[in-house]
Amino acid sequence: MQQIVTYGDPVLETRAEPVTEFNEELAAFCEEMFVTLKRERGIGLAAPQVGVSKRVFVTDADGDRPRIFINPEIVMTSPELVEYEEGCLSFPGLYFMVKRSGALRVQAFNEKGRPFTLEAEGMLARVILHEYDHLDGKLFVDRISPLRKQRALLHYGRLVKM
Numbered sequence: 001m002q003q004i005v006t007y008g009d010p011v012l013e014t015r016a017e018p019v020t021e022f023n024e025e026l027a028a029f030c031e032e033m034f035v036t037l038k039r040e041r042g043i044g045l046a047a048p049q050v051g052v053s054k055r056v057f058v059t060d061a062d063g064d065r066p067r068i069f070i071n072p073e074i075v076m077t078s079p080e081l082v083e084y085e086e087g088c089l090s091f092p093g094l095y096f097m098v099k100r101s102g103a104l105r106v107q108a109f110n111e112k113g114r115p116f117t118l119e120a121e122g123m124l125a126r127v128i129l130h131e132y133d134h135l136d137g138k139l140f141v142d143r144i145s146p147l148r149k150q151r152a153l154l155h156y157g158r159l160v161k162m
């Protein structure tokens with residue numbers, strides 16, 4: 001069973017490595033990520049969040065089907081930013097308003113190594129951008145002001161001490 005890695009583990013702040021082999025092991029890993037995502041009631045999960053520093057994430061956003069993104073590249077983002085509340089499975093109990101592009105185009109590979117391009121907006125775009133950040137070792141607390149981040153991490157520190 002995959003365990004969720006929470007804030008403080010260096011894997012969350014490390015740039016993940018590209019996938020080089022598309023094999024059964026990779027497909028099984030992706031399947032397991034969906035199991036974990038469902039168990040944790042999330043809508044997106046990146047491999048570093050289960051301790052695997054690889055460029056893989058999965059999404060299962062409302063109104064969309066489950067999707068696998070391997071070695072993704074965000075090739076376009078819309079200039080207008082949208083602010084919306086986000087949570088992260090690696091920061092249990094913390095939610096912040098985060099500004100992100102409202103729409104994007106992403107290129108990635110599926111678990112069989114087949115390339116695809118996807119245009120997304122709304123919640124799906126937000127989830128993709130949040131999960132993509134995880135692959136670069138960036139966290140949603142890096143997307144808010146330093147003061148708010150400091151307060152948030154203090155709050156988180158209190159949460160974990162309890």
Ligand SMILES: [Zn+2]
Binds near residue numbers: 088
């Ligand atoms: Zn997250």
